[in-house]
Amino acid sequence: MIDILIIGGGASGLAAAVFSKQTAPAAETVIAERLPRTGKKILSTGNGRCNLGNLRLSRDNYHGSVDAMDVISRTPSAEEFFRSLGVLTFSDEQGRLYPYSGAAATVLNALRQRAEALGVREECGFAVSDIAQKKDCWLVRAEDGRMLECRRLIIAAGGHADPKSGTDGTMLRILRDMGYQAAKCCPAVAPLKTDPALLKGLKGIRARCRVEAVAEGKHLHTEEGEIQFTETMLSGICVFNMAWLWGRYGEKLRISTDLAPDMSHDEIYSYLREVRDMSGGAPVSELLSGMFRKELALYLTKAALRKKDIPRISRLTDSDLSQVADTVKRLSFPVTGCAPWQNAQSTYGGIKASCIGSDMSSKLHKNLWFCGEIADTAGDCGGYNLQWAWSSGILAGTNAALSLKGGKR
Ligand SMILES: Cc1cc2nc3c(=O)[nH]c(=O)nc-3n(C[C@H](O)[C@H](O)[C@H](O)COP(=O)(O)OP(=O)(O)OC[C@H]3O[C@@H](n4cnc5c(N)ncnc54)[C@H](O)[C@@H]3O)c2cc1C
Numbered sequence: 032m033i034d035i036l037i038i039g040g041g042a043s044g045l046a047a048a049v050f051s052k053q054t055a056p057a058a059e060t061v062i063a064e065r066l067p068r069t070g071k072k073i074l075s076t077g078n079g080r081c082n083l084g085n086l087r088l089s090r091d092n093y094h095g096s097v098d099a100m101d102v103i104s105r106t107p108s109a110e111e112f113f114r115s116l117g118v119l120t121f122s123d124e125q126g127r128l129y130p131y132s133g134a135a136a137t138v139l140n141a142l143r144q145r146a147e148a149l150g151v152r153e154e155c156g157f158a159v160s161d162i163a164q165k166k167d168c169w170l171v172r173a174e175d176g177r178m179l180e181c182r183r184l185i186i187a188a189g190g191h192a193d194p195k196s197g198t199d200g201t202m203l204r205i206l207r208d209m210g211y212q213a214a215k216c217c218p219a220v221a222p223l224k225t226d227p228a229l230l231k232g233l234k235g236i237r238a239r240c241r242v243e244a245v246a247e248g249k250h251l252h253t254e255e256g257e258i259q260f261t262e263t264m265l266s267g268i269c270v271f272n273m274a275w276l277w278g279r280y281g282e283k284l285r286i287s288t289d290l291a292p293d294m295s296h297d298e299i300y301s302y303l304r305e306v307r308d309m310s311g312g313a314p315v316s317e318l319l320s321g322m323f324r325k326e327l328a329l330y331l332t333k334a335a336l337r338k339k340d341i342p343r344i345s346r347l348t349d350s351d352l353s354q355v356a357d358t359v360k361r362l363s364f365p366v367t368g369c370a371p372w373q374n375a376q377s378t379y380g381g382i383k384a385s386c387i388g389s390d391m392s393s394k395l396h397k398n399l400w401f402c403g404e405i406a407d408t409a410g411d412c413g414g415y416n417l418q419w420a421w422s423s424g425i426l427a428g429t430n431a432a433l434s435l436k437g438g439k440r
Contacts, residue, residue, distance in 0.1 A: 040069030043403030046424030084109025190378025218375030
């Protein structure tokens with residue numbers, strides 16, 4: 032019988048495998064992975080560069096019932112973890128950590144090589160469809176009827192995001208049937224949908240801005256960065272970090288953009304008055320052309336002046352100019368949905384804290400642990416999700432192994 036079986040060979044499953052085998056070297060440790068190889072998602076992280084952690088970690092970066100920072104604070108940092116695997120890292124000005132090589136493949140190779148050197152066995156092409164506890168062991172069945180039996184089970188099967196890398200939420204369904212409470216899932220680190228009529232003329236535009244999420248008259252969250260407009264969605268990292276709010280507020284959510292965050296309304300207004308004084312016979316379409324790219328300038332002027340048909344800048348009143356300054360500072364979009372799972376990087380929701388102990392063990396079943404995205408916590412964009420995957424995997428793997436020896440950390 033297998034001593035420790037890990038369902039899912041992604042980021043958290045590989046970290047769990049390395050730490051369980053380091054803690055209990057004699058224990059037979061196996062990863063059951065549905066895809067032909069482990070770690071597929073890791074290769075596409077950080078646009079192939081793998082943003083594997085962040086030096087500036089705080090509770091504000093995690094959303095959900097599980098206290099991610101409590102787990103992270105009790106495990107090695109991402110820098111230390113990868114140094115112990117022989118991988119050097121560097122950080123950028125926002126504290127984001129990357130492998131020194133700049134290649135996600137370095138991260139995956141190091142994890143797989145260490146797991147292999149320690150003697151972790153991989154059962155690939157094993158898509159778990161059912162698990163059951165029988166006395167002191169777990170029976171884990173695959174879709175094709177194969178069966179594995181183990182003493183300790185770690186579930187590291189991820190959430191729903193990016194289903195092409197093996198994560199379709201099967202394990203969450205199985206766990207719900209076993210009595211686990213799971214917070215409703217929605218895409219996190221993903222674009223948000225809005226009314227396509229409001230995006231006419233904005234498609235393809237990228238702009239530096241401050242973005243604010245509001246609902247029920249309350250300010251919820253602010254981010255600065257580059258927003259990207261598509262035909263149907265608001266995109267860019269600053270929007271990605273607000274996607275989880277869709278899960279909480281639904282259609283009450285609005286996204287408001289400030290396209291000149293370093294200027295006040297009055298500064299923009301005075302500038303527009305100068306433009307009017309210098310305008311000669313210039314058409315209204317040129318009003319914001321000294322401030323924004325042509326398409327965005329035109330969109331903002333039209334949005335501010337609505338249906339007014341004013342041909343020349345010189346004919347604009349002070350009130351018209353103030354309205355244009357208002358629109359630059361506050362362009363608001365209703366949120367009508369979230370991008371599909373295919374476009375999401377993480378999952379908001381999952382197994383609730385009420386079912387998971389602080390050592391990542393199950394509160395409902397003996398000899399069962401969880402790690403990674405399957406738990407109800409979603410990190411912001413910037414290395415926070417992988418940091419959670421490594422830390423929760425390390426803790427689950429260590430504790431599953433210690434339990435074989437009768438201990439826990
Ligand atoms: C495109 C993209 C880019 C990203 N970039 C970053 C980044 O730069 N930084 C960052 O911090 N985060 C990033 N993330 C998020 C991060 O990759 C995930 O949060 C993290 O990989 C989750 O780890 P996990 O182990 O919980 O799940 P996963 O890594 O998703 O692994 C789960 C594994 O379980 C397997 N599995 C699922 N169900 C079954 C089953 N029934 N039977 C057997 N096996 C099963 C899957 O095939 C998969 O291999 C990115 C995500 C995506 C999609």
